[in-house]
Amino acid sequence: MSIKRSAFLRNLAFGLSTSFVLAACGGAPTDTADSDDPAAADSAGSEAVTGTLTVATEPAFPPFEFQNEDGELDGFDIDLMTAIGEAAGLEVQFESLPFDGIIPALQAGTVDAAISGMTITEERLQTVDFSRPYVKAGLAIAVKEENTEVATLDDLQDKKIAVQIGTTGAEQAAEIPGAEISTFDSAPLALQELANGNVDAVINDAPVTLDAIASGNIDGLKVVGELLTTEFYGIAMPKGSENVEIVNDALMTMMEDGTYAEIYQEWFGEEPPELPESAF
Numbered sequence: 001m002s003i004k005r006s007a008f009l010r011n012l013a014f015g016l017s018t019s020f021v022l023a024a025c026g027g028a029p030t031d032t033a034d035s036d037d038p039a040a041a042d043s044a045g046s047e048a049v050t051g052t053l054t055v056a057t058e059p060a061f062p063p064f065e066f067q068n069e070d071g072e073l074d075g076f077d078i079d080l081m082t083a084i085g086e087a088a089g090l091e092v093q094f095e096s097l098p099f100d101g102i103i104p105a106l107q108a109g110t111v112d113a114a115i116s117g118m119t120i121t122e123e124r125l126q127t128v129d130f131s132r133p134y135v136k137a138g139l140a141i142a143v144k145e146e147n148t149e150v151a152t153l154d155d156l157q158d159k160k161i162a163v164q165i166g167t168t169g170a171e172q173a174a175e176i177p178g179a180e181i182s183t184f185d186s187a188p189l190a191l192q193e194l195a196n197g198n199v200d201a202v203i204n205d206a207p208v209t210l211d212a213i214a215s216g217n218i219d220g221l222k223v224v225g226e227l228l229t230t231e232f233y234g235i236a237m238p239k240g241s242e243n244v245e246i247v248n249d250a251l252m253t254m255m256e257d258g259t260y261a262e263i264y265q266e267w268f269g270e271e272p273p274e275l276p277e278s279a280f
């Protein structure tokens with residue numbers, strides 16, 4: 001199943017296309033890494049890693065993570081993390097958490113990692129570690145289709161803005177003078193508030209807002225202006241976790257052997273962009 005792409009979308013947001021297939025969700029690993037696996041051999045202790053990795057995600061952020069029609073976790077992040085598990089010889093067990101509960105869960109050690117469209121920020125790096133960047137994204141402003149007033153952040157002064165709690169979009173909105181901010185638990189809820197006409201704008205990750213519009217999940221909205229930021233998503237892990245190296249080795253292997261590009265193609269319909277080795 002694919003969603004029609006429009007020229008509008010093709011010209012926006014890093015060319016992230018909205019054409020995607022609903023890939024089989026999760027799925028049992030087809031292939032388990034053995035001790036010859038370079039990803040495992042390079043990692044600390046150079047033993048093949050065995051065991052289960054508990055991975056938190058907030059599944060209301062399509063196309064990165066969401067619940068599909070069968071109620072199963074699905075999305076780019078889910079497929080990527082599952083493949084990382086396969087490459088590293090680890091079984092991945094997902095755990096759904098609210099987005100603003102993910103970092104506390106990592107700090108408390110109740111989960112081993114989190115993949116949730118999470119931007120690598122200086123602030124978060126104080127409390128958790130991140131893998132190398134695995135997606136390039138950024139924030140965008142959404143308004144009602146008929147809105148001709150708002151094109152930039154400056155136009156949002158004294159306006160009503162909806163955001164998802166605990167996100168980089170919420171941080172960006174907090175800096176706008178006079179803005180009246182309402183926070184929601186998920187991005188789709190913030191976008192729905194805008195569609196309902198209760199706020200003037202939403203600041204959210206561009207690929208997710210564009211996907212919500214293109215998929216028809218939310219009606220009557222458009223993305224305006226330039227992308228506000230360039231952000232890189234990373235897989236978050238507790239500070240000092242030995243899994244950082246294991247995850248990075250697996251990601252590196254997948255970026256070299258084409259597995260990463262294949263998953264990216266499947267969800268975004270194009271070649272992945274160049275990614276830096278670190279966000280800063």
Ligand code: GLN
Nearest residue numbers: 061116117118119167168
């Ligand atoms: N990328 C944004 C952030 O990290 C939003 C993530 C999300 O809502 N899942 O804050």
